Amino acid sequence: MPARVGVVMFPGTNCEHDVVQAVNGLGGTAELVWHGDSSLSGFDALILPGGFAHGDYLRPGAIARFSPVMEAVSRFAEQGGPVVGICNGFQVLTEAGLLPGALQKNRGLRFLCTTVDVRVESDRSVLTSGITPGTVLSIPINHFEGNFTCDAETLAVLQGEGRVILRYVDNPNGSVDAIAGVCNAARNVVGLMPHPERASDPLTGSVDGAQLLSSLLASALTAARAEVA
Amino acid sequence: MAPAETYSVLVEVRLRPGIADPQGATIERALPALGLHGIAGVRAGKAFRFDIVADGEAEALAQGTVVADRVLANPVIEESSVTVTKPASS
Numbered sequence: 121m122p123a124r125v126g127v128v129m130f131p132g133t134n135c136e137h138d139v140v141q142a143v144n145g146l147g148g149t150a151e152l153v154w155h156g157d158s159s160l161s162g163f164d165a166l167i168l169p170g171g172f173a174h175g176d177y178l179r180p181g182a183i184a185r186f187s188p189v190m191e192a193v194s195r196f197a198e199q200g201g202p203v204v205g206i207c208n209g210f211q212v213l214t215e216a217g218l219l220p221g222a223l224q225k226n227r228g229l230r231f232l233c234t235t236v237d238v239r240v241e242s243d244r245s246v247l248t249s250g251i252t253p254g255t256v257l258s259i260p261i262n263h264f265e266g267n268f269t270c271d272a273e274t275l276a277v278l279q280g281e282g283r284v285i286l287r288y289v290d291n292p293n294g295s296v297d298a299i300a301g302v303c304n305a306a307r308n309v310v311g312l313m314p315h316p317e318r319a320s321d322p323l324t325g326s327v328d329g330a331q332l333l334s335s336l337l338a339s340a341l342t343a344a345r346a347e348v349a
Numbered sequence: 350m351a352p353a354e355t356y357s358v359l360v361e362v363r364l365r366p367g368i369a370d371p372q373g374a375t376i377e378r379a380l381p382a383l384g385l386h387g388i389a390g391v392r393a394g395k396a397f398r399f400d401i402v403a404d405g406e407a408e409a410l411a412q413g414t415v416v417a418d419r420v421l422a423n424p425v426i427e428e429s430s431v432t433v434t435k436p437a438s439s
Binding site: 178179182186214215220221222224225226227228229267269270271294 | 368369371372375420421423425426
């Protein structure tokens with residue numbers, strides 16, 4: 121049975137169809153979920169895609185965090201369900217407290233829209249489980265607030281527990297320790313700034329992102345089987 | 350108990366000390382071009398104003414602080430201060 125993936129849409133989200141297409145192309149079944157919905161039953165994994173949820177007013181993710189769907193997302197995550205936030209979705213997950221840290225304006229105050237190399241640092245997360253650590257992936261970034269920051273104590277925990285799952289090879293935005301993606305302590309909630317869905321088809325120039333999304337689909341089915349067992 | 354009154358609230362949000370502020374730094378670098386010298390330590394922030402109906406200044410401050418802490422500031426990188434003023438008419 122294919123993994124059923126809920127793709128959560130807020131007003132202002134704009135990468136949802138790219139994510140749906142990428143997931144479906146990799147053998148999953150993606151379905152859009154509106155931010156006003158409060159039920160997420162039947163999904164094996166959730167993706168919060170990129171965009172500008174609620175116009176990014178106040179701060180990226182600051183208002184989205186209060187959308188009705190977020191309580192359901194939190195419950196899903198608490199129960200061990202795989203949750204991935206891409207770009208704006210990463211910002212929403214940090215604002216919601218499901219992931220540590222915060223995403224500030226890029227160093228140099230430039231909006232960045234380019235393809236970067238990121239190194240997989242750990243295979244212990246729902247998004248990287250099928251990838252050998254050290255693998256370098258070429259994936260687009262597209263953000264103004266992608267400069268990951270956290271206090272020294274949190275950084276030491278992330279490093280010590282191997283929760284920095286992706287690092288930029290050449291840090292484009294000033295992120296502390298070149299962090300491009302992190303996971304929570306249970307490793308089922310992941311946030312990353314690069315857009316794997318935009319590197320999942322040969323037409324887009326790179327298929328490296330498909331490795332990440334395929335790992336997520338495999339993790340989703342494992343999690344779903346664990347729940348049934 | 351004091352009767353309910355409308356209080357004006359000002360919340361100022363700024364980045365915590367030590368958090369890089371590229372916006373403030375950019376403004377600071379632009380000042381000499383305008384002939385404005387000797388200015389240092391520019392930090393950019395946000396200000397929010399709203400009214401609260403509350404029973405007394407202490408309650409207005411408490412409610413304003415909840416708004417500041419839960420919504421207006423991200424405690425990971427920002428801190429805030431809340432100032433409450435009574436309307437001039439009262």
